[in-house]
Amino acid sequence: MAAKSKRQQMVDLAVLAPLDWIDERTAFVRGTKWFLFRNVPRDISWGQTLGSAALTAFIVQTLTGAILALYYKPSAAIDPVTGKPVAYSSIEAITDELTLGWLVRGMHRWGASVFIILLFLHMGRVFLFGAYKYPRELNWITGVLILALGMLMGFTGYLLPWDQTAYWATVVGINLNGTAPFAGPWLAQFLATGPEIGTNTLPLYYGLHMLLLPGALIALIFVHIYLVTRLGVASPPWSTEAAGRERPAAVPPAGTRAGLVRGSGGD
């Protein structure tokens, strides 16, 4: 190869050398390339983006939820100033008083439905394409768990505004669980923190909604996406090409063109 241009040398020094330094110690760049620069079937379409869309919705929920958590107060006690329950008053304050609070709350509230709808669309796509078959069974199983936890997120989040809709919808939801055979009445009593909704119910739902369930969801999402990366995207059922087919050698591998790390490009 010819001598490097001046510009090339500067890029080497400013970008590639530090990246190499990091990669040598952490394999971070190699890992990122393994994650992003994958072969995908040539005939994939918008249908395959639904999973990423659901992930984006989840990230939006996490960020807006974390902001709401800065101002929301999970207490059923009566606020002496407003004369209304503390939780309800804090939601009112978020919506009416905080600058752009209505926007963050609105994103979180509508985003919850968007997230669930995208999960179902994604699941439908996977089902119709038969993409749950060998070797992707565990993708399906972790996906089902994510859906279940996502619905639990919706159920526990719905109580938090502590208004009449929230309260009675949760009463009905708890009692629906209560009708399950054998364990139902026990489950209902756990969910209501006693025979009926009481002072502990709101903190329980808040803790589940913003700590336990998101933690479990994030862990499951990592497993799910690791498996997608490892196993690759399935070809559509009508595809005439073999799944996971290698790139033709004439096309330079994406890694060399991006050239993040010298020498590790054409894997």
Add this chain to the structure above:
Amino acid sequence: MSDTGHDTPHVPGPSLWPIAFAIGVACLLLGLVISWIVAAVGAAIAVVAGFLWARDVTHDVRGEVPSIEPETRTVGDSASTGAIAAVPVDRPLPAYTRSRFLEASTLGVGAAIGAIVTLPVVGFMVLPAFTDVEEDEADLGPIENFPESEYVIASYLSNPSAGEVTRRTAFVRNNGQTDAGEPSFTILYSRCVHLGCPVQPNGPIDEEARQELENGVELRPVLAQSFGCPCHGGLYDAEGNRQAGPPVRSMDRYTFSIRNGRLVLGELYAVGNVSGTGASAQISRYPWSVPGTHVDGVEAWLYPIVPSQVTG
């Protein structure tokens, strides 16, 4: 590399006594808290195990050198590759090496610690919903406030110190006296036995006659011969029997007592069916349970034990 060199570290032979010694010490410490008998037993175990441990460790110093092979994973895994020529092939390899023992005990102890830490946490998360759930009796005030054969909507705080979240509503009808001369009340719990929505009396409420008593009790007479649920259209008659819609049993009822001329609500119970009316009603009574669960018929087999049977 060969491990036959002179600088091979001297390792004492394997011994299980350190474990027994540790158990003894743990027992001794526990005994200091619980009782001196436990402490004494622990001390005895520790002394005996300590002695046996010392005997094991000093074994080769005291006499014949044991013929113990260095037990390493490499020996076990690569015995046949010839990499370690020093190991005679005809001798049987140790089936359970020291490293396998350490591996298993690390995993085992880790699992035990994990369980010891997790179980109380899970218990703390779940148990409060099932312990100390008894609700106070509610005093609804003098029985003169309940005119005969008329329903009164009574709302009260089942646990005043916990506040409004414990507000409940009951429909109270004074039935006069039974044939035996006992006072009789029909007291229905307003919660729908379909899925728990607030059942409403079908009739005009006499807001003029509304009364507020001490402790958050509120009374409002109503002209009602039936009750309806706003959520899914459940309909009940004046005795709380289901007439239409999805509810699976009759409305829950309260036991009651009359103390110093005041009506006091007791515990809730579930009702399969009511035949007859008012003071002469025959009520099939069951332990209280979640709305939506059957208390009689075959479907009740699906709910053999409900929490109220265990926790009262």
